[in-house]
Amino acid sequence: xxxxxxxxxxxxxxxxxxxxxxxxxxxxxxxxxxxxxxxxxxxxxxxxxxxxxxxxxxxxxxxxxxxxxxxxxxxxxxxxxx
Amino acid sequence: xxxxxxxxxxxxxxxxxxxxxxxxxxxxxxxxxxxxxxxxxxxxxxxxxxxxxxxxxxxxxxxxxxxxxxxxxxxxxxxxxxxxxxxxxxxxxxxxxxxxxxxxxxxxxxxxxxxxxxxxxxxxxxxxxxxxxxxxxxxxxxxxxxxxxxxxxxxxxxxxxxxxxxxxxxxxxxxxxxxxxxxxxxxxxxxxxxxxxxxxxxxxxxxxxxxxxxxxxxxxxxxxxxxxxxxxxxxxxxxxx
Numbered sequence: 001x002x003x004x005x006x007x008x009x010x011x012x013x014x015x016x017x018x019x020x021x022x023x024x025x026x027x028x029x030x031x032x033x034x035x036x037x038x039x040x041x042x043x044x045x046x047x048x049x050x051x052x053x054x055x056x057x058x059x060x061x062x063x064x065x066x067x068x069x070x071x072x073x074x075x076x077x078x079x080x081x082x
Numbered sequence: 083x084x085x086x087x088x089x090x091x092x093x094x095x096x097x098x099x100x101x102x103x104x105x106x107x108x109x110x111x112x113x114x115x116x117x118x119x120x121x122x123x124x125x126x127x128x129x130x131x132x133x134x135x136x137x138x139x140x141x142x143x144x145x146x147x148x149x150x151x152x153x154x155x156x157x158x159x160x161x162x163x164x165x166x167x168x169x170x171x172x173x174x175x176x177x178x179x180x181x182x183x184x185x186x187x188x189x190x191x192x193x194x195x196x197x198x199x200x201x202x203x204x205x206x207x208x209x210x211x212x213x214x215x216x217x218x219x220x221x222x223x224x225x226x227x228x229x230x231x232x233x234x235x236x237x238x239x240x241x242x243x244x245x246x247x248x249x250x251x252x253x254x255x256x257x258x259x260x261x262x263x264x265x266x267x268x269x270x271x272x273x274x275x276x277x278x279x280x281x282x283x284x285x286x287x288x289x290x291x292x293x294x295x296x297x298x299x300x301x302x303x304x305x306x307x308x309x310x311x312x313x314x315x316x317x318x319x320x321x322x323x
Contacts, residue, residue, distance in 0.1 A: 014131040035128050042183035050180070 001074045009070070012047040013040050025071040033069075041067055048073075054080045089281050090226045091323065093274035095235065095267040098146020099299050100139045102243075103260035119143075119263075124150045125201050132184070134164060136243045136261060137194045143263035144198065144239060154237040154267070155206040155228050156198070159213050159221035161256060161291040162245050163191040169246050194241070207233075217291045218298055219318035222268075222279050229270045238266045242292040255289030262295050275302075276323045284317040 006020040009029075013036065027033040030041065041063070045056050054077050056066060066076045100119045119142035121130050133141060140158075148154070167189035171181055187193065192210040199208055207228065213220045218240055225236040241263035251257045267274070288294060294313055301311040301320065310321035 016131065017127060037128075039184050039187055046180055046183065 001078065002070050005070050005074055005077075008047055008051060009044060012043055023070060025074075026069050029067055029069060029073075048077065052077050052081060089223075089279050091270075091276065091278050092226060092229065093269050093272045093276050094302070095269055095272055095274035096147040097264065097266040097302060098143045099262070099264045100142040100146075101260055101262040101296065101299070102139070103262075103296075117261075122150070129197070129201050132188060132197060134167070134188065136164060136241065136263075137197055139243070139261050139263040140194050140239060140241045140265075141198070141201070143241070143265040144202075144237070147265050147267055148202070148237060150202060153202065153204045153206050154235050155233045156195070156204065156208045156237040156239065157211065157221050157224045157228070158192070158195050158198075158209070158239045158241070159211040159218065159291065160191070160194075160241050161213065161217075162242055163210075163212065164189050164193055165249075166243075166246050167193075169248055213291055215290060215316060217289065217294045217313060217316050217318070219279075219313070219316055222318075225268050226279070229268065235267055235269045238268055240264045240266075240291060240295050240298075242295060244292075255287060255293045258292030258295065260296075262292075262299065264295060264299055278321050278323045280319040280321070282312070282317055282319045288313040288316060 002025045003020050006023045006025075009015065009023065010018055010020065015034075018034075023034065030036045030038075036044075044067070045058075049055050056063065056076075065072065067073060102117050102119075118135055119138040121133060121138055122141055122145040125133075125141070167185055171185055171189060174181055174185075188197075191212055192208075195208050195210045198204065209224055211220050211224060221238050221240060225238045228236045241261075242258055243261040244259065245251070245257055294316075297313075298311060298320070310319060312319050
């Protein structure tokens with residue numbers, strides 16, 4: 001699941017020079033770490049909705065926590081699907 | 083010929099151009115890909131991925147006359163901007179798909195100006211014009227206004243690419259044959275190329291910015307000697323003085 005998410009992040013966000021081994025599952029995705037921004041968060045939210053049919057509601061949920069890292073995101077998607 | 087109304091004298095301190103047509107390009111960049119401009123090396127990878135072919139042309143032209151860290155007030159002018167991205171989004175809606183937030187944010191008329199502001203950390207006044215039938219004239223009028231208000235130097239960037247075949251262009255002269263971006267540093271006085279912009283009577287149709295831009299680049303290239311370029315249809319005249 002985590003590697004699948006990393007691949008989705010790389011393809012969705014055009015991170016041409018990055019491979020799945022370059023993304024640390026526990027490291028921050030935004031600002032520090034991978035350095036993604038708010039537009040990337042929206043784009044990633046859309047890709048997750050399309051691929052996993054999981055909708056992240058920015059008004060009801062703690063988006064910063066959900067998107068904190070690849071492992072946090074994977075945990076959220078798995079719990080939302082079950 | 084009716085006498086011209088003098089509007090303003092100014093100087094062109096430096097300029098840079100990128101065009102996908104090699105005939106219109108500076109010799110110094112002939113080695114680069116004929117259809118995709120090189121991105122200035124200082125721009126981080128995460129920002130580079132947001133640059134469309136048109137944005138790359140704009141950044142390449144700017145890089146020829148602006149150093150990173152130099153922050154000039156800037157006027158952008160484009161007839162069509164990133165309208166191709168807007169068309170692609172409409173096609174996405176037609177197909178029942180959801181829109182990409184990134185594509186939306188990069189489709190608006192000031193998208194390239196925003197990318198420029200981020201990449202160059204430029205927080206000066208930045209204006210983006212969609213000049214329509216007035217073509218390249220309004221960008222100069224805007225820049226001269228900023229200079230009159232006290233700016234020491236203003237960067238003017240004119241850019242356009244051919245528009246998608248979906249859009250009917252005939253019988254209007256509003257589409258160029260190749261991508262062209264021209265960046266110019268204007269000031270009221272100094273050692274640059276002295277130019278005069280005049281308002282003259284309208285007469286006929288000389289086309290919109292994508293048609294006029296390559297002609298204006300040719301005018302700048304022709305060297306000194308008082309050569310004037312007239313865009314009679316829109317009532318603007320440039321001459322070297």
